[in-house]
Amino acid sequence: MAIKGDVESDLQEGIREPLMRVEKNLADGDGSADGGSSRGGNPWMVYLSTFVAVCGSYEFGCCAGYSSPTQSAIREDLSLSLAEYSVFGSILTFGAMIGAITIGPITDLLGRKGALRVSSAFCVAGWLAIYFSKEAWSLDIGRLANGYGMGAFSYVVPVFIAEIAPKNLRGRLTAINQLMICCGVSVSFIIGVLVSWRALALIGLIPCAVNIFGLFFIPESPRWLAKKGRHKEFEVALQKLRGKDADVSHEAAEIQDYIETLDRLPKAKLLDLFQRRYSRSVIIGVGLMVCQQFGGINGVCFYVSDIFDQAGFSSSIGTITYAILQVVVTGIGAAVMDKAGRKPLILVSASGVVLGCLLTAVSFFLKVHELALTATPILAVTGILVYIGSFSIGMGAVPWVVMSEIFPINIKGQAGSLATLVNWFGAWLCSYTFNYLMSWSSYGTFILYAAINALAILFVILMVPETKGRTLEQIQGAINK
Structure with a gap:
């Protein structure tokens, strides 16, 4: 067991060596490591x-x-x-x-x-x-x-x-x-x-x-x-x-170094995802998919017309507004992602989703207890639009972006499949249980979603790194130490 540990330690050190060379080149102003600054590109x-x-x-x-x-x-x-x-x-x-x-x-x-x-x-x-x-x-x-x-x-x-x-x-x-x-x-x-x-x-x-x-x-x-x-x-x-006309020599050398290092590792199997050196990237990738899906998005998306009907708001107007807002805000999120960064964007997004859930919960609470009934429809549509707008600017796209960045190429197939499977299982579970939850308690459903999204904020703060402006090899080397 000690010999195996020494070999794994040497291999991990071998992964870091080309990354350290790349980072030194970048620090010396010599690198177009990922093509972002290739001359003549x-x-x-x-x-x-x-x-x-x-x-x-x-x-x-x-x-x-x-x-x-x-x-x-x-x-x-x-x-x-x-x-x-x-x-x-x-x-x-x-x-x-x-x-x-x-x-x-x-x-x-x-x-x-x-x-x-x-x-x-x-x-x-x-x-x-x-x-x-x-x-x-x-x-x-x-x-x-x-x-x-x-x-x-x-x-x-x-x-x-x-x-x-x-x-x-x-x-x-x-x-x-x-x-x-x-x-x-x-x-x-x-x-x-x-x-x-x-x-x-x-x-x-x-x-x-x-x-x-x-x-x-x-x-x-x-x-x-x-x-x-x-x-x-x-x-x-x-x-x-x-x-x-681009000079791609630095980027090509970096990729080749990284691939050669990975080739010295044993061929990845599904069980390899649970090795300690990959644990952080797998936890981040799968955890972000859990945060994205279990916060209620597919329940809200599949049954938004029914939500508006239950709240006493026009389902046709609400659904059209929902669809337009989703496209516009997703476009804004895509445009600012490389400037704002992945982590700040997803934190702002998750915070807005919590607010949207709470507004919708308050709306249904007032309706159930027959309080301020004239304000209920406006409060409900405001909550849902805040929810989908906030989700679209970060929680919708950022988990997929980060998932595509954090896995080393030798386990990317297995790890990506696992993260995507978790995402789709969450989508099915959320859409399947939504009507049952709403029958149990309409406002309780959105309080539950708010709590899950609050936990998502904590997860992002503690676990998710910022990947903006870094090459894939730098990201993966830093995470999988």
């Missing part, structure tokens, strides 16, 4: 690659937003009972959990572009199954396939963007993932009112087509190519991403 290929990747995020939103505007039409056309339609709606999250479990190893085996193609293929198959459906079982198969694609996209998109982006753009570009999800949900809701449910399924194919076609024109992740030993392709991909 032009990031247009990074922008194009990000656009292609976030088509998957938009597709995610299309899948998530499909069931709400189509419920009555599908039930009428196919004579589905409420229970049958409930299965159709909820099976999406089970597909997403399967996608979350399996996409990590697929991403490591086929590359980031290969995983994006697999994700799109499942969504295409899902939409076609839904479009041609005449029975409940084919609807469910299509929805399950869509869910798999969603779960896969939720992991591979932020990982791909984080690995190709310069450090000065990484947070902003990775946060576009959440913005495009919001856009997909909102657009599907609006279009779904205007077209048939079969036509809406065909429209869902468009972002998949753009993603699959666009992948032919963008490079693979340089870090994945380096990990696979494809050194010539690694250099070509990195040069394309930073611009033909």
Whole structure:
């Protein structure tokens, strides 16, 4: 046991050595370590690659937003009972959990572009199954396939963007993932009112087509190519991403040093995630997903119309306002992430979510006890809008950004799959229990969510590091000491 401990200590020291060299270069003013300050660089290929990747995020939103505007039409056309339609709606999250479990190893085996193609293929198959459906079982198969694609996209998109982006753009570009999800949900809701449910399924194919076609024109992740030993392709991909005139020697050397060090470690297995050297990054990644989902977001999102109805406010006006605010604030959060920093943004966000929960709880408390009934609807809508606005500016996007940054590349597949699985399990549990909690106590439900989000603030303060302006290798070396 002592010999094993010495070997692990030497290997961990080996990881720190290249990181210390990079940090020395940066301190001496010599480093363009992550491309953020590469001389003569032009990031247009990074922008194009990000656009292609976030088509998957938009597709995610299309899948998530499909069931709400189509419920009555599908039930009428196919004579589905409420229970049958409930299965159709909820099976999406089970597909997403399967996608979350399996996409990590697929991403490591086929590359980031290969995983994006697999994700799109499942969504295409899902939409076609839904479009041609005449029975409940084919609807469910299509929805399950869509869910798999969603779960896969939720992991591979932020990982791909984080690995190709310069450090000065990484947070902003990775946060576009959440913005495009919001856009997909909102657009599907609006279009779904205007077209048939079969036509809406065909429209869902468009972002998949753009993603699959666009992948032919963008490079693979340089870090994945380096990990696979494809050194010539690694250099070509990195040069394309930073611009033909950019000096990428420092960044290339840093990545190669880091990969060579990781290659000296044993091949990672799922149980390796629970080793002490990885424990902090795993706790941070999984903990942020718990904070994001168990704070009530999917309960509020799935049943916002019913919340407004119960509070005595117009559900149509409230829902439209909710959708617009979500997109606008998510965009603001993406724009300021690399300036404000990840940690301050998520702390402000979680604090606002607590306030929104408390305002909504007060509203339902007044209604239950028949106090100040004229103020109840305004208080409720204010609380919900504060909740979703606060969530969108930080809690929605930052956990995915941090998750894509903190895991060493040798465990990124397994760790990312675990974090994404926890996220989708939380999404299912929250949406499943929301109506039961509201039946128990409407104001008690939001007090419970407020308490969970208050604990999230404490978790972020104690555990989550600031990753702004640091290379992936620096972040991972600091966390996994």
